[in-house]
Amino acid sequence: DDQVTLYVRFAAHMAAVLDSLEAAGDLPAGIDRKAVTVEPPRDASHGDLATNAAMVLAKPAGTNPRALAEKVAARLADLDEVAEVSIAGPGFINMRLTPDVWARELEAIASSGDSYGRSDIGKGVRVNVEYVSANPTGPMHMGHCRGAVVGDALATLLEYVGHDVTREYYINDAGGQVDVLARSVHVRYREALGEDVGNIPDGLYPGDYLVPVAQELAREFGDSFVGKPESKWLPLFRTRAVAAMMVMIRADLALLGIHHDIFASEAELQAAGKPEAAEAELRARDLVYDGMLEAPKGEMPEDWEPVVLPLFRSTQFGDDQDRPIKKSNGNWTYFGADMAYHYQKAQAADQLIDIWGADHAGTVKRIQAAVAALTGGKARFDVKLVQMVRLLRDGEPVKMSKRAGNFVTLADVVSEVGKDVVRFTMLTRKADAQMDFDFAKVVEASKDNPVFYVQYAHARISSLERRAQEAGLKLPQPDLSRLGTHEQDLIKLAAQFPRVIEGAANTREPHRIAFFLGDLAAAFHAWWNVGNDNPDLRVIVVNDPQVTAVRLFLSRQIGQVIRNGLALMGVAALLEMQ
């Protein structure tokens, strides 16, 4: 019971109070209580906790908020943990809690340890998070980075709150771009056999990361694919090249600490006839028909001509126009295969989440339409769009030319600033807000760099532990009744952690963890800094072991919360600053 956190406990208190009012006939039975909240008021001078119960329930109960508030307040005042209750404004019920509550929460942090903030609100519901899914045509570059980190942190977060999470990567190994990849490798293959191929032709991938793949093919097959028609070598070269690219991509992801459970292949999906099955099902329900494609609404391409294709009725689900599932050459469109892919994912999960780059925003509606059609609206399906990251160095945009494969790779960035800095920084903005990533600023050791400030707090806490040990202090068991008000304020903030986690999980917004840690670190530094002016207020007061024991205990638990938050973000907590 010690491990039940404050807000969980008070939700139960609230329910019990309302039950007892029902039993006493002061509240009609069966009123929806979903809107009732118990949370800290924005202004701390109002108290520690506030509930809107009276305002929310007054109307359905056929009474007025003040009258109901009186009754609720009276019962809340009976709780041991509540020191004082007051009614304010339109019917807020404010509670001030006993100091003991904060001591108890601190102990809950200590006994829960790495699990403080964990919950089971996910109830084991299966969630499939698909993220990264970069085309297997080269190494990961910075454009993939943010989605990778956001997806990974979100998956970890959902696991932490009790979901059964699958991390999935969709390999786009069936489209035209992997044929281009295979042709690019063929050029390198001829080169490996001694031919002077000159510059890599336009339209092919010029990167020299293809050289080892080609050399391997040359070693294994000699010149048997030189001067032969594509049909003789293309499938083999494609398979080998994609496999090699995926090895590279996995290595890049590993640099960020990212590992997927499932790598799903589009080519295999098609070979297994999944798109045909989805089409058949939708045709049977008249959701796929053969029809004329509408002319594009934007700039008209030169070679546009009307054509009849199998179309999915995505307009019935809110899309702007129906979408082709096959091309005029008979191949599946990306959408046609993707539709079948999402159907497949929905067989093994209750909820689907896709993390996409914002440049794909235009295709969200059609895939949501397809999932709604194929699952009968059963599966919750969210597409999370991640906005672009502008790369800067000292405020100047980093030059990138897509030609010559001269992009900034993820591996380069990680080796320059480190995994933890990349991951934390990518989570310091809402996913749908644009972001700058300045190589100079993210490693700056100052207060306006949240990565630094949070790590610095944790390092200070670790250093306190070390110094207490080095000083050889004989410390008693901490007597938590000696916590001061400043210290209680720090606990109050730390106690929000489980709520922040819950909110971040429900809204699928892992960035909230980063902001919370920034606030908690700032509060810790402020507490630390009072010791600058007054040595009696330092954590370690050599001639007062009682106080030292309590403050050290508090400091250790703040460190625990910071560590738990960082762990969810996939960031290692530093024991000392470099």
Place this chain on the structure above:
RNA sequence: GCACCCGUAGCUCAGCUGGAUAGAGCGCUGCCCUCCGAAGGCAGAGGCCGCCCGUUCGAAUCGGGCCGGGUGCACCA
């Protein structure tokens, strides 16, 4: 023309999925620290939350309509 995302302090951004007097960092102003637990600290000024309606006891938050910025708009992936 349509769709999606964004408009909150001078700048960069939070705002707990409807709560009370709107928050942080930077910048600015003032004081403190330079005898070290200071890769700083404390305090202050600064906002019709793009605009207008609506829903509600209550709106930065929800709905509708405008205005402004970004992105995307045949079978590409």
